[in-house]
Amino acid sequence: MTSGRDPEESVQIRARSILPARRENIELHTADGLTLVGELAQPLDRPPAATIITLHPLPTHGGFMDSHVYKKAAHRLPALADLAVIRFNTRGTESARGASEGEFDYAESERYDVAAAIEYAEFHDLPHRWLVGWSFGTDLALMHGHDPAIKGAILLSPPLRFSGPEHLSAWAQDGKPVLALVPEFDDYLRPDEARERFAAIPQARVVGVEGAKHLWVGETYVHRALTEIVNAVRPGFGPLPTTWDGPMEEEPSPLRRLNRTGRAAR
Template identity: 60%
Template sequence: MSDAAEAAIAIRSGVELPACRENVELHTSDGLTLVGELALPLDADPVATLVCLHPLPTHGGFMDSHIIRKAAARLPELARIAVLRFNFRGVASPRGRSDGEFGHGIAERADLAAAMDLVAARALPQPWLLGWSFGTEVALKWGLEQPIVGAILLSPPLHRTTGTELAAWQGSGKRLVAVIPEFDDYLRPAEAAARFAVVPDADVVAVDGGKHLWVGEKQTARVLAEIVARVNPAALPLPTEWRPRR
């Protein structure tokens, strides 16, 4: 076996690929400090940016929810994408606790704005919102206020998003991508197609065998590929192993 083959690392659940990782703080308009991390490509400028909005805090969602953590662990290196992830108000993780209390998707408007302030301050390119479950509600309610390319919605429940808020995305000039698991707990593909019909330009992707939590490497890889297909398609296909640079 060659040295190169011996050095190959299978990209699996716990693998964290090289990146420039920085603990950051976000400061909201209502005086809160939110904790987060910015991960940048190590040896190149990013071509695009993901602003990650995590699942429901009252059900264990935080900045380390696994798809968001794996996006930060892999995509700076594999796809030259900057990844900003943070804890919504009142949420704790190993990184720390953000100030405040859960805002039911309303007060989190200011959290999203604070994240976008950091994107602007760092001149990060081509920002996309990446929402998962509850995070999709924040993206749909407040994303149109922000200078984004679009929003990618993973397992959107559409519980807190009104029909009017969803319809407002049509003709907005901002792209909308909804990735819908076949066996979702809240919104399955047939219902999603009906609900998203008010945004005919939306890209609604049904994932066979998918579940709300996207557990397992097969589902993780599919989700990350769908993200990269919109944000930096030139980076596809994503590799399944990585070799350190010499």
């Protein structure tokens, strides 16, 4: 739905703003025979400068490819920062895009899901590939994202629930950059403890985000997270713009789509 405004008028980017991009539905095919559904968003009229592969929060607690930070990343970052954004539902997870085959497997068989997403990005020549995990997705990144095709990992609200010392050690030995964005009021792991635990990865940078909570609710915190992501994958980019002076669409209403668990997107 278009906003009906003058396309040359600079306006504030809001929660439901959708900036121009090339968007296409995609399917990922895992080594254990499953088909996963997702979306690829790319800059409208130029090649992407870098790529983020997003790994969503825990599907048994409402996480899916439309979890709000990732949807906003797909709506904004192709236009604002020339990024390609891959979102997909891990096995057994459903969204408005559709349902991925299989069943949730507590971060074990999900290794094939992560590998399929990386393989898709490689096959389609998407450049400078980074993993971006959120909550459960950070465990997937740490456990299964240690891949030669990946430049580094960005972790939003990492609980370190499924991942263990051996996974941190693998990232430490590789030397690839790891950025952990840890909310001041996180439900599971707060900045001071995160710094202690991520000390196992010498090159890891832990950034405490004042005022933020685990779900990154509020435009202030979404903008901070997206800015940190962009500056990790495109060093020196600077703060993301908060206004847009080109064509823009808007979601017609703040839909709270349900995933297979019956819980609203988070």
